[in-house]
Amino acid sequence: xxxxxxCHTLPDSLRKAASRALRSLGxxxxxxxxxxxxxxxxxxxxTLIPTAALAQDDIPTARPATPALxxxxxxxxxxxxxxxxxxxxxxxxxxxxxDIQVQSISGTEGSTATxxxxxxxxxxxxxxxxxxxxxxxxxxxxxxxxxxARLTDTANGRVLVNKTYSGAWRDAVHQFADDITFATTGxxxxxxxxxxxxxxxxxxxxxxxxxxxxHNVRQLxxxxxxxxxxxxxxxxxxxxxxxYKSGYPDVYIIKLATGQRTRVAYFPxxxxxxxxxxxxxxxALTLSKDGNPELYIMPITGGGNNAAxxxxxxxxxxxxxxxxxxxxxxxxxCSDDRGSPQLFITSSTPGGNTDRLSLNSTFTTEPDWSPxxxxxxxxxxxxxxFQIGVYDMxxxxxxxxxxxxxxxxxxxxxxxxxxxxxxxxxYLLDTVTRQSTLIRGDLKGCGEVxxxx
Amino acid sequence: MxxxxxxxxxPADAPPPSGCAVAPASASAHAAHPxxxxxLPLFAILTxxxxxxxxxxxxxxxxxxxxxxxxxxxxxxxxxxxxxDYAILRGETVYFAYDSSIIQASERGKLxxxxxxxxxxxxxxxxxxxxxxxxxxxxxxxxxxxxxxQAVRMYLIGLGAEGELLHxxxxxxxxxxxxxxxxxxxxxxxxxxIGVVREGAVQRQGQPQN
Numbered sequence: 001x002x003x004x005x006x007c008h009t010l011p012d013s014l015r016k017a018a019s020r021a022l023r024s025l026g027x028x029x030x031x032x033x034x035x036x037x038x039x040x041x042x043x044x045x046x047t048l049i050p051t052a053a054l055a056q057d058d059i060p061t062a063r064p065a066t067p068a069l070x071x072x073x074x075x076x077x078x079x080x081x082x083x084x085x086x087x088x089x090x091x092x093x094x095x096x097x098x099d100i101q102v103q104s105i106s107g108t109e110g111s112t113a114t115x116x117x118x119x120x121x122x123x124x125x126x127x128x129x130x131x132x133x134x135x136x137x138x139x140x141x142x143x144x145x146x147x148x149a150r151l152t153d154t155a156n157g158r159v160l161v162n163k164t165y166s167g168a169w170r171d172a173v174h175q176f177a178d179d180i181t182f183a184t185t186g187x188x189x190x191x192x193x194x195x196x197x198x199x200x201x202x203x204x205x206x207x208x209x210x211x212x213x214x215h216n217v218r219q220l221x222x223x224x225x226x227x228x229x230x231x232x233x234x235x236x237x238x239x240x241x242x243x244y245k246s247g248y249p250d251v252y253i254i255k256l257a258t259g260q261r262t263r264v265a266y267f268p269x270x271x272x273x274x275x276x277x278x279x280x281x282x283x284a285l286t287l288s289k290d291g292n293p294e295l296y297i298m299p300i301t302g303g304g305n306n307a308a309x310x311x312x313x314x315x316x317x318x319x320x321x322x323x324x325x326x327x328x329x330x331x332x333x334c335s336d337d338r339g340s341p342q343l344f345i346t347s348s349t350p351g352g353n354t355d356r357l358s359l360n361s362t363f364t365t366e367p368d369w370s371p372x373x374x375x376x377x378x379x380x381x382x383x384x385x386f387q388i389g390v391y392d393m394x395x396x397x398x399x400x401x402x403x404x405x406x407x408x409x410x411x412x413x414x415x416x417x418x419x420x421x422x423x424x425x426x427y428l429l430d431t432v433t434r435q436s437t438l439i440r441g442d443l444k445g446c447g448e449v450x451x452x453x
Numbered sequence: 454m455x456x457x458x459x460x461x462x463x464p465a466d467a468p469p470p471s472g473c474a475v476a477p478a479s480a481s482a483h484a485a486h487p488x489x490x491x492x493l494p495l496f497a498i499l500t501x502x503x504x505x506x507x508x509x510x511x512x513x514x515x516x517x518x519x520x521x522x523x524x525x526x527x528x529x530x531x532x533x534x535x536x537x538d539y540a541i542l543r544g545e546t547v548y549f550a551y552d553s554s555i556i557q558a559s560e561r562g563k564l565x566x567x568x569x570x571x572x573x574x575x576x577x578x579x580x581x582x583x584x585x586x587x588x589x590x591x592x593x594x595x596x597x598x599x600x601x602x603q604a605v606r607m608y609l610i611g612l613g614a615e616g617e618l619l620h621x622x623x624x625x626x627x628x629x630x631x632x633x634x635x636x637x638x639x640x641x642x643x644x645x646x647i648g649v650v651r652e653g654a655v656q657r658q659g660q661p662q663n
Contacts, residue, residue, distance in 0.1 A: 205627065225534070226624075226627045228591055228592075228595075228625075228627070229591065229592055242595075244534070244624075244627075246532065247531070247532035247533040247534045247535070247536075248528065248533060248622060249595070249622070249623065266528070267528075268525040268526065268527060268528050268620075269525055269599060269621055269623075270595055270596070270599050270623045272592060272595055273592045273595075286592070286595075286596060288525070288599050288603070288621070288623075289525060290524075290525070291524075291525065291603065292600065292603065293595075293596040293599050293600065317600075318593075318596030318597060318599065318600050319596070320592040320593050320595065320596040321590075321592045321593065334592070334593055336552075336593070336596070336597070340552065341589075341593050365589065365590045365592070365593040366590045366592065366593070379590050386590070407590050408590060408591075447591065448591055
């Protein structure tokens with residue numbers, strides 16, 4: 001390690017004065033020399049120690065720019081001309097939306113379905129749905145066989161989407177919207193995403209899910225205890241969450257198709273904050289079975305004798321809220337080992353380096369790594385209020401995206417929007433324009449949102 | 454007397470410096486007194502060590518240091534919601550400063566009284582229930598409240614209590630003692646309540662339901 005040549009010499013006059021003073025006190029030459037050496041050594045030591053500490057603390061956490069992180073991920077190409085997914089990376093700015101003519105959907109629910117489709121496309125901030133002639137044309141019929149849908153390029157007649165979506169018409173329309181978004185912009189749409197959240201509107205914290213447009217609210221638990229901290233599996237078939245159903249804070253996994261629940265972590269102390277690994281086989285979570293709350297990795301099948309949780313951190317503080325990088329090799333989490341809660345990144349295998357993120361607040365919690373691997377959203381405290389922040393890994397810059405409060409932010413599939421809560425309400429935030437939209441007005445006491453990917 | 458030599462500059466064409474070097478402190482001048490040669494660096498090292506120890510920021514009380522944690526007892530086969538009585542030692546509830554798990558001087562007398570109760574009631578397991586005020590986010594508060602409970606546990610162990618009888622549970626911000634949003638309400642919510650496992654509860658059959 002190189003150090004700046006930051007050293008000190010004592011001016012001659014000062015040295016002589018000190019020497020005289022010491023002699024007059026009857027101090028020997030040896031003692032004077034020792035004291036002086038010490039003085040210099042201490043000064044020297046103080047210059048060195050903080051420099052070394054700083055150098056270690058502030059190692060930039062971002063690996064060199066991240067395209068390599070997820071080679072298969074579609075790059076942002078909101079692209080009128082470019083072939084979808086064909087490749088060049090264009091920064092998403094909110095400008096240059098793709099015009100798409102949405103033809104009225106036929107069928108009994110057709111009119112609502114048309115509105116839903118247009119709302120979905122607008123919400124992406126990438127598409128401008130219109131009823132007049134445009135570059136692309138979306139047509140669909142809603143019937144007993146489902147939603148028969150098609151997207152065409154009007155210039156050359158090329159068909160970009162041609163599918164029959166079965167199931168409930170709302171789900172079908174949302175999936176069509178996502179296919180349109182991806183086909184015309186190369187960016188994954190999030191109209192078909194669902195939000196898992198907790199609400200205490202019944203008097204105790206229960207788990208719910210709803211569509212990202214606020215429809216189809218469904219209560220998943222009725223345990224009259226504390227349910228908390230839901231997290232989706234990457235295939236969106238399961239939720240991991242914390243429940244005090246046994247009286248102790250334990251981690252459960254609920255299979256959404258069947259409603260079947262399994263208790264997977266129930267060690268002494270807290271078992272909480274579980275997050276599925278991208279490959280779906282492991283959970284990162286907080287356990288305090290060995291004393292302090294620390295991060296561990298364990299298989300989703302639970303920790304038996306052959307699959308004891310592997311410990312990732314070892315500090316005097318509490319480590320909470322792990323979130324995996326999309327490739328699964330790293331984990332961002334919150335730790336208050338240095339006094340106030342701050343965010344750190346470590347390897348998802350034991351023994352890796354841990355780096356602190358330099359952010360715009362000394363109180364930062366609840367990180368969530370974006371699906372494209374490039375950003376981390378988190379809750380920060382500024383002026384006594386909690387706000388939503390976004391950290392950009394490539395430029396190592398953090399911005400505050402809300403001004404009226406917010407917490408528990410969670411990315412949508414496009415790595416541009418986040419869902420968050422404020423005063424018990426759930427909002428969708430466009431992190432580019434920093435506009436927030438209330439998702440549904442009649443919900444109360446909501447928090448701890450998680451968006452399916 | 455010669456001041457220690459310190460390199461302040463490096464020639465531009467020299468290899469990058471590996472740091473500033475302090476020249477040996479005129480050791481040759483004292484070659485006739487070997488003890489001085491040894492004593493000087495020794496004295497310097499000891500003093501530096503002492504100073505370093507004094508200036509290292511102590512962000513955590515030593516009693517929560519990782520390597521001092523006394524192993525957590527196995528979970529009791531009870532339901533902490535129904536089988537723990539928090540009324541008996543209600544007066545000994547320990548309160549904390551904002552965002553802190555340090556046991557303040559004002560709270561230590563309570564824990565001495567808890568130890569007295571434990572001595573008078575041997576073999577009765579206690580639950581140390583950690584709580585946080587609602588500022589902060591739920592997961593962070595769950596961790597913070599657990600650390601408060603563990604700080605109380607380690608303090609009691611330090612007083613001589615048996616670790617095997619001291620269970621922790623964290624409720625985070627979920628169960629405020631006072632519902633309001635004032636500073637006074639928050640102060641009442643940052644606490645560790647000390648509960649006594651009801652007599653006979655541990656013998657109850659059956660695991661908590663899945």
